[in-house]
Amino acid sequence: MENISAAPETQIKETSFLSLNPSTLEVIGEVANTSREEIDDKIEKAQKAQKRWAARPDAERKEIILKVAEALQQNSKHLAAWITREQGKPLSGPGANFEMQACVGWTQVPASLDVPEEIVFEDETRKDILYRNPIGVVAAIAPWNWPLMIAIWQIIPSLRMGNAVVIKPSEYTTFCTQEMIKVINTVLPEDILQVITGRGEVGSYLTSHPEIGKIMFTGSIATGKKVIEASVKNMARLTLECGGNDAGIILPGFDVSKHIDQLFWAAFLNMGQTCACLKRLYVHENDYEKVVKALTDYSSHIPMGDGADEASILGPIQNKMQYDKILDLILDSEKNGADVLFRGQKPDLEGYFIPVTLIGNVDNGHRIVDEEQFGPVLPIIQYKTLEEAITKANNSENGLGASVWSDDLNEAQKVAAQLQAGTVWINQHGAIHPLVPFGGAKQSGYGVEFGIEGLKAVSLPKVISIKK
Structure with missing residues (x-):
């Protein structure tokens, strides 16, 4: 769904382009391509904010994320209208209002989960404890089909585990995703969630940036492979959901x-x-x-x-x-x-x-x-x-x-x-649940989202081994 090149030296040539309403073809607005300098600045701010965010008590981070869910609920009609205008799915039926309720639920559930330290081995001579630490700055590449819901899947678990997030919405659904980020950022500490916008070359620069520690991507197989190539530059951990047939x-x-x-x-x-x-x-x-x-x-x-x-x-x-x-x-x-x-x-x-x-x-x-x-x-x-x-x-x-x-x-x-x-x-299909791990086999990607396994995927395992 995104056209991402692996080369970090790719120039961001365009300055802006238009976003259209797919039902009427009316122009919604002009989308800016974030410059490389702006991306560097946002990542630097996210890095500093992440250290402060990770230092907060876990219970405090959970409480803040629950407040994010409340803000999304309070603004759900406003955001659903934006989804319909830019993505096209109807307000009625399993459409934009349905997507917003999913955003609320997929925010509440990670805030309710705990990933405590685990004693993985102990005998009379030693004790080994597994901890889950933040990765740092997560790059999120969101698609255009469920632009707010899938962005939430990327943002909230990452924040829950103490990371910062820099997200690039799809070039086709920029404004509705930006509107949601504005709502979320009325609750979050400053700079912990950053947004950049633009076409594929913007995503290319973000995913290959040396300060990115994790990439979360939803899109096509072809673009997923380009994300893998980009990650060679920074050895970022990957969660890829590359579609299905x-x-x-x-x-x-x-x-x-x-x-x-x-x-x-x-x-x-x-x-x-x-x-x-x-x-x-x-x-x-x-x-x-x-x-x-x-x-x-x-x-x-x-x-x-x-x-x-x-x-x-x-x-x-x-x-x-x-x-x-x-x-x-x-x-x-x-x-x-x-x-x-x-x-x-x-x-x-x-x-x-x-x-x-x-x-x-x-x-x-x-x-x-x-x-x-x-x-x-x-x-x-x-x-x-x-x-x-x-x-x-x-x-x-x-x-x-x-x-x-x-x-x-x-x-x-x-x-x-x-x-x-x-x-x-x-006797059902596509019946995902926020507590049930979800991920693909073969070329549909790797890594999982949702539930405890999804939280583990946006953290780093660290073992402390004690000799008694």
Whole structure:
């Protein structure tokens, strides 16, 4: 999602560019590219603030973060309106207000958790104690699909463990993220959370900066690899969430009617612009028509339009780059013999709208199946045997999430155990939780977020070994 070069000497050439409302294409404002000198200054301030922040008692840091949650709650309507205006997701349904409630929850939970020292070994001769110390300054690269929620995932655990954060929002959703940072900084001590803005070269300079100790990134595989290259300059620790092409398998005989709501939103939450959305659906040939009909009937009743209209439940694609990519994948599938099983009604608006689209007569090997479309398009693939479905589901460079849908939970768990993904859901998909570790397998990244494991990931283990 970001275009980050690994070279720290990259020049920041542009001074500014425009941000657009994806529903109306109106200009929201001009985004400045933060200069290298400004980035240096912000990192230096963050370093000094981090030492003061880490010196505070743990209970005090927890109390401050809980006050951050209160501030987010108090400003949730204001921030949700900004999300809708710049990111595009509707206020209604699982949209901008939903995102803001997630921001509050994912702030409260880390503040409620403790990571105490641990006696890892003790006998009559020695005692070894494992402590978790702050890393220093964390560089956070936030994406455009959930610009506030994912920024919170990066910011709050880092602060909770005594770090400072310098965050770069996506170039496509700068203003809404900045608005949230303003709210958070009414509570936090000065300089502990800094924001820089701009295109990929700004992120390049930040991630390769010698004073960065940890990088948290959510985005594409290609950009994730560039972040890895950048980290060679500073040996920064990494947490990478590089997207997914999540597969779902419906086991034979599944009563889809009981779960159609969950199945639809598994694929089309945030217009499919979610890393852990269902992006490939494998259905037994005997159940294919039934599943297609259920999804078609449900999809035809979900209204799409400008997210500011409370009647809208689905909104636009966030930016033209992604819009063009999705249209290209749909066109390619049609050229190669795919069937458009359903195409929803496109609203009469100028924005980047693509209606919900169900694609049939496709298989592994088609681009629409093999590539992460990251949009409101779902290829539905028929299979004859479960072994075939499992093999095809695993045939991907991605491994973020997967799901199994069945009325037989024991059978579903057997299939889930064979799927290559960081999380496999049963009769749900993308159901993340702030206490449950979340991360990818294969090229979907490494490291985990959320819960105790997520807090450990933004700290340094230190052992003190005592000879008795």
